[in-house]
Amino acid sequence: MSLTVDGDRLLSDIDALASFSDAEAPAVTRIVFTPTDLKARTWLKARCEEAGLTVRPDAVGNTFARWNGSDPAAPVVGTGSHIDAIPNAGKYDGVVGVLGGLAAIRALQQSGFRPKHSIELLTFTAEEPTRFGIGCLGSRLLSGTLSPDAARKLTDNDGATLDGVRRGAGFGGELDEVRLPSGYYKAFIELHIEQGPLLERQRIPLGIVTKIAAPASLRVLIEGSGGHAGGVLMPDRRDALCAAAELILAVENAARTSGATDTVATVGICEVFPGAVNSIPSRVRLSVDVRDTDLQRRDIVVRTIEATCQSISVKRQVSIDSELLNADAPADCAPAIIATLSESCRRHELNFLPMVSRAYHDSLFIARIAPVAMLFIPCRNGYSHRPDEYAAPEDIVRGTVALAETLAALSK
Numbered sequence: 001m002s003l004t005v006d007g008d009r010l011l012s013d014i015d016a017l018a019s020f021s022d023a024e025a026p027a028v029t030r031i032v033f034t035p036t037d038l039k040a041r042t043w044l045k046a047r048c049e050e051a052g053l054t055v056r057p058d059a060v061g062n063t064f065a066r067w068n069g070s071d072p073a074a075p076v077v078g079t080g081s082h083i084d085a086i087p088n089a090g091k092y093d094g095v096v097g098v099l100g101g102l103a104a105i106r107a108l109q110q111s112g113f114r115p116k117h118s119i120e121l122l123t124f125t126a127e128e129p130t131r132f133g134i135g136c137l138g139s140r141l142l143s144g145t146l147s148p149d150a151a152r153k154l155t156d157n158d159g160a161t162l163d164g165v166r167r168g169a170g171f172g173g174e175l176d177e178v179r180l181p182s183g184y185y186k187a188f189i190e191l192h193i194e195q196g197p198l199l200e201r202q203r204i205p206l207g208i209v210t211k212i213a214a215p216a217s218l219r220v221l222i223e224g225s226g227g228h229a230g231g232v233l234m235p236d237r238r239d240a241l242c243a244a245a246e247l248i249l250a251v252e253n254a255a256r257t258s259g260a261t262d263t264v265a266t267v268g269i270c271e272v273f274p275g276a277v278n279s280i281p282s283r284v285r286l287s288v289d290v291r292d293t294d295l296q297r298r299d300i301v302v303r304t305i306e307a308t309c310q311s312i313s314v315k316r317q318v319s320i321d322s323e324l325l326n327a328d329a330p331a332d333c334a335p336a337i338i339a340t341l342s343e344s345c346r347r348h349e350l351n352f353l354p355m356v357s358r359a360y361h362d363s364l365f366i367a368r369i370a371p372v373a374m375l376f377i378p379c380r381n382g383y384s385h386r387p388d389e390y391a392a393p394e395d396i397v398r399g400t401v402a403l404a405e406t407l408a409a410l411s412k
């Protein structure tokens with residue numbers, strides 16, 4: 001089988017999709033279920049139908065575009081990603097996986113290939129948390145990670161419910177029907193820009209993801225006692241910021257001493273009250289983000305941090321409240337799909353790098369119900385979620401060729 005991906009068409013598709021934006025080019029802003037998002041979806045649906053695919057949206061707007069195999073009852077070989085974009089983002093995050101997936105299907109059709117297993121392009125709803133405050137909304141529902149009841153309680157910044165918004169956008173039916181039956185997928189592969197600098201730095205055109213890291217996040221509230229910066233002597237102080245300082249260093253230390261480079265921990269928010277030069281801090285709010293590729297190791301770090309909160313609280317006579325906001329499990333990619341991807345890279349004499357996905361993606365959740373793998377392409381300087389996000393045409397095409405070959409091998 002000789003495969004030719006129409007690179008010009010793929011690039012012009014990427015440009016066309018970028019034109020559906022609420023920000024001025026080159027920035028892209030496309031928030032889920034806004035009129036702009038709906039126009040983009042209509043455009044994409046037309047492109048899928050042009051390719052002869054049968055398009056089916058579910059109740060939350062995840063959209064399946066199916067190329068029927070000769071055995072339509074056989075488990076599906078899936079690919080796809082997302083087209084929503086955070087405010088002031090670029091045009092490649094997610095989009096490369098959706099339009100690359102479509103280009104891969106077109107290339108296979110043109111080559112005369114006929115799949116036995118149906119091949120489906122899936123566009124996930126709301127990978128970005130911008131509107132409803134939760135990332136990977138569509139894939140969480142598809143995988144049963146988020147219950148329909150919990151989803152019905154979600155509201156956007158204006159107080160509109162997910163249920164109302166998605167119905168208003170034309171996605172009817174019940175959220176209870178979104179979850180995919182077990183065994184639905186034979187395999188799922190997501191093509192994505194790396195969103196990091198490693199491939200570019202090492203001049204390697206493709207990354208094959210072996211593990212997807214996942215975060216746990218905590219909100220920590222420290223309450224001590226305020227007072228005049230001159231009037232209260234040191235033995236009498238219960239300074240909330242000094243307690244926070246100890247905790248921040250303990251968070252760093254917990255990750256550094258986990259025994260693995262994959263463990264990372266970050267305090268990204270530190271809000272000090274009242275925040276005056278001559279006032280002892282009485283209250284501090286911290287955010288803690290802990291990520292790892294290994295669930296057990298990550299959770300040990302989280303528990304260490306929680307125990308440290310306790311000991312600092314006793315030692316410094318402050319109250320420390322920590323709340324675990326979320327703790328998604330990391331995922332391993334499927335060895336069989338990794339092997340197929342590696343084989344297709346070798347066939348095209350493409351060097352590839354086995355790597356960890358440190359950002360998380362819809363594939364993290366699909367991994368709970370299907371064997372998954374991810375294919376990364378380089379992006380300039382590792383930039384993502386900004387208007388100057390850029391992936392080179394030849395890298396996009398190479399990734400698409402490797403994807404197409406893998407879809408073919410898995411759907412035979």
Ligand SMILES: [Zn+2]
Nearest residue numbers: 082093094127
């Ligand atoms: Zn993405």
